Amino acid sequence: MSTFAALGIKKEFVKSIKELGISTPTEIQEKTIPILIDKKTDFVGLAQTGTGKTAAFGLPIVQQIDPNNATIQALILSPTRELVQQIKKQLFKFTKYNNHKIFVEGVYGGEKIDRQIHNLKRTTHVVVATPGRLIDLIERGSIDLKEIKTLVLDEADEMLSMGFKQDLNRILKYTSGERNTWLFSATMPEEIQRIIKTYMDPNSSRVEINRNALVNANISHRFVRTSIKEKTEAIITFLERRPEERGIIFCRTKAGTQNLTKQLIDEGFSVGALEGDMQQRERDKAMRAFKNESLQYLVSTDVSARGIDVSGLSFVIHHQLPEKLEYYTHRSGRTARAGKTGISMAFVLPNEIQRIHEIQKELNISFTETSI
Template sequence: MKITSPTPIQEQVIPLLLGGETDLVGQAQTGTGKTAAYGLPLLQNIDPSKSKVQALVLCPTRELSQQVAKQFFKFTKYTDKIFTESVYGGAKIDLQIEALKRPTHIIVATPGRLIDLVNRNAVDLSYVRTVVLDEADEMLSMGFKKELDQILDFSKNAKNKWLFSATMPDGIKQIVNQHLSADAHKIEVSSGDVVNKNIEHQFLICDEFEKLPILIQFLKAQKGDRGVVFCKTKAAVSKLEKQLIARNIPAGAIQGDLLQKERDKVMRAFKNESLQILVATDLAARGIDVEGLSYVVHFQLPESPEYYTHRSGRTARAGKKGISLAIVTSPEVKQLRYFEKKLNIGFNQIRS
């Protein structure tokens, strides 16, 4: 897979998780290589000869759930067959129940759908040895605290509980204190280490009414290159998509109100390159992994440095270079300076 040197989180986490049964709290932003950090030790611990569910990975969104399952599939291409099933809300539960009747070693799930499946006796968690909470703070902010507590109660027998989170709000500390052992390992990768060095961070200052013409000018200059344009709200994403399409720019939107089949349709079109631009909210973009994205544009600035890291990390993957462009008004420059300091990066100002 052309992965040759480990990221800081992989370097610290992989030897620890391979060393035996343990609980772990890992604090690291998205885009730092967490999936391989927990995924490789997780796969190593699976016994392919036993066709029982031996591990659970919980994710905030269906995109991330699908993405993790896809990575596991790639990691095990040359090993004994390890079967992973991804289950999430918004898809037909009957089909997922049928799929789970096949041998399944790992379930990657959104919390609500997993609870539904357990309540229907469609899944047996009694053999689960490892539970991973991926992007735990996101699951909390989406209101999944009760479901997470329930699932961790179901899997009391698990010998390994690994929690990964970009931030550590009180709700996460509560989960750690209640469900993980007192001697759980804690590993934190500082945000200064997490931003990909192959990304060029740029910004452009304009008035609010100039943002759209400047964006269009930038997108047209990209010719056939593909990228993601980020907005903060679902309404802003829908509006911008319509504005771009009206100007003959092939764009598609993904945001939380879309049905699963609509999201899948947009993602298919983007992956097969019939769409050049994806307009997305921060949450809807979790788990998007499309190769060869040349740029990301921040049409509206994100709330936090963590979200900036996640957004900009969509580009410059697999050793390639990429651009992260923020289109900002004068008052927003202050927030950029804060990101610069917090993430240890430099922004270059460009003129329109």
């Protein structure tokens, strides 16, 4: 068993993470931290959400910041405002016992840009940003990224599948200089490989966390055969049998999300929706309620559930199987986090059984057929 000190983390950081209950490094932390702390290198990390990535790149970043230099020295890009806020909060906690304050600023859409511009006028060492809002700030000339030493692309595949491809290319071009790029992704689609080839050193270090287990091994994958007419009833029965448990139900469309949420509310379940047409304020409200457990379930589209990190979810339900394979990975990865077990339950129509076989083969997992 290694320790953070043995990986090269300074004692003031070890002290602050111990206080957060982090004492033994996870696999990705153990393999990544020594590389990122020592070498000025480009880096590619292949790992699922929930594996401890934030500390894997966050601790080396805060340790490398020169607090006496008032410029932005590191930029972290992340797909959603929820993730940006979360990373910012964690970095702040990591630096609790530092002698010199390290200033971290978060920039994302859904909040007045003037306020963020104002905040960036203060000393800022690390910026955590969503790509779209960062481009706005660059275009207004309100952010100076000339001095950055490190650029982190967190959840790179998610950023691409959310449509940030052009933004990412522009940011990578704009910041090219003496910086190192650290890219983290759960999957490696062609687009990501192209980014690595175009913008990163061909000899960059790589760490893969159990490549074959693209989907977390603590998840049990199940499916139930049903019909369009009986599907909602089957889901209701599934929930009724688990009165104490919490989970997320995934739908493919906004309309499907709204309909199912309404049906479940009518049945007396404590449930909220997350979908693309909602105002940011409503989304935040639903997220908060889910996080603080005043809502037991969330019904969500794939894109809206990006960046949800709520521990203790016992299951995810697939109201329909997702169109894209990597969505299955992202959906099911919301359960069984931090070493716990969980269920990923798909409600499938007879003509979708073929899709179950495809998912099994591609992701190297096995489904069990069950009845409700």
